[in-house]
Amino acid sequence: MEVLTAVAAWALSSACKSIPANHWLSSICPRGGNLTELSGRLSASAQVYYPGSDVFTEATNRWSSFDAPGVNVVVVPGIDDDVAQTVKYANENDIPYLAVTGGHGAIITTGRMQNGIEIWMDQLTGIEIAEDGASATVKGGTLSKAVTDALWAAGKQTVTGGCECTSLLGPGLGGGHGFLQGRHGLIADQFLSMDIVLANGSLVTIDKNTDIWWAMQGAGHNFGIVTSVTSKIYDIQYENWAYEMFVFTGDKVEGLYENINNYLLKNGSQPVEVINYGFFLNVPAIDPKPVTYFYILQEGATAVDSIYTQPFHDLGAVQSDAGTGSYLDLPAWTGLNNEAAPCQHTGLANTRFPLDIQVYDVPAMRQVYDLFTSAMEETPALNGSFFLIEGYSLQGVQAVASDSTAFPFRGDSLLVAPVISWEPAGPELAQQAADLGNELRRILHEATGRAEMHTYVNYAFGDETTKNWYGYEDWRQERLLELKNKYDPERKFSFYAPIA
Structure with missing residues (x-):
């Protein structure tokens, strides 16, 4: 492999030296430098891949294809120093770079990285x-x-x-x-x-x-x-976990969110061992309109306590399920395991529009459900979309002083996020998707009565502000900017929710 990589690097470097800027090969050539030199700096276990290879395709496949980074070369470090050597080489030759692990960074700001090096961390594991x-x-x-x-x-x-x-x-x-x-x-x-x-x-x-x-x-x-x-x-601490899952049709929207507020969130005092999680989406086999899958998870139990589940049984689900297992089973229960849709890189565009809130505003949830429903009917190309509702317990999060880390929103109880998904088909559909996601978020934010809009940076779409991502306090913004100026004055790491 090392010999083949070196030969490929030499061949591409030789070609890149002699082609004009408008030649088709120019799209895979770095802006400067010599790729043989880059390969020579790396360890024997490092790998370098170029467009056209199966590994290059695997490395650059992402969960969301929308506004994806433009990669000319993939470097797979074998040791930590390979990362350092790649960064030095790229800096010397004015080539942008981006590190990638699972490929789920869907924020559109990463698309600003074009004609660059992807540093795929696939070998740095353990x-x-x-x-x-x-x-x-x-x-x-x-x-x-x-x-x-x-x-x-x-x-x-x-x-x-x-x-x-x-x-x-x-x-x-x-x-x-x-x-x-x-x-x-x-x-x-x-x-x-x-x-x-x-x-x-x-x-x-x-x-x-x-x-x-x-x-x-x-x-x-x-x-x-x-x-x-x-x-x-x-x-x-507890080997056992239990879950109950309910499927609710659209006529239960008000009752569902009232129950979550009253029986689970409890004015911000959701029990430490209880998590609520769910999403609504289109499942025509169950109902022509979107249905909500809603989960209650409980740590240290072989069955979820009926004090939490009975109100949801009384509401009248069209389907329900329950089970017990360990912490290792939670991803499979909630549709987040390796075999589930969120772990597949299928070429779809997937964009999220997150919002942190304190409590569900029930009329606003009805409004977003109805808007989501009508949008799916009017634009069938978007009907693979869904809407996440996540209610984790907060005791450990809020035990950490808010000013002790750059994470800004420790006081928020809920993370909600429309996930608008479509098969890429031009800018008009992409704009419809963005408009829908932002409108769904706007409705919920307006219902909070807050001037501030808190958006979880790991789910961000990319059109939010640095205050939305990193907090509204002036001291937070100033401290981040000072550190950015000190450690990255040339803005090499400014493709993922950039500070400035």
């Missing part, structure tokens, strides 16, 4: 548990399922995202919600130290004694490429 059992070091490209499985086998667990095919660090650098956050806080709250390649190409270790540490916990995509992170881990 987990090492410390001898004292209090922490684990996770390589930067490790996906969530690998983390949960390895820790579970050792009698341990930590906060990860709910989806098996995203990385630990992708969500974590933006804060990172997860099923265990009520116990322990966000993914980012678990971080103890990390090895990171900064914008100047230096590979350094940082921790709470480094000024940039604050920014890495909520705005970390803007400051470097993390090659490994050491995080807190915990003994498994």
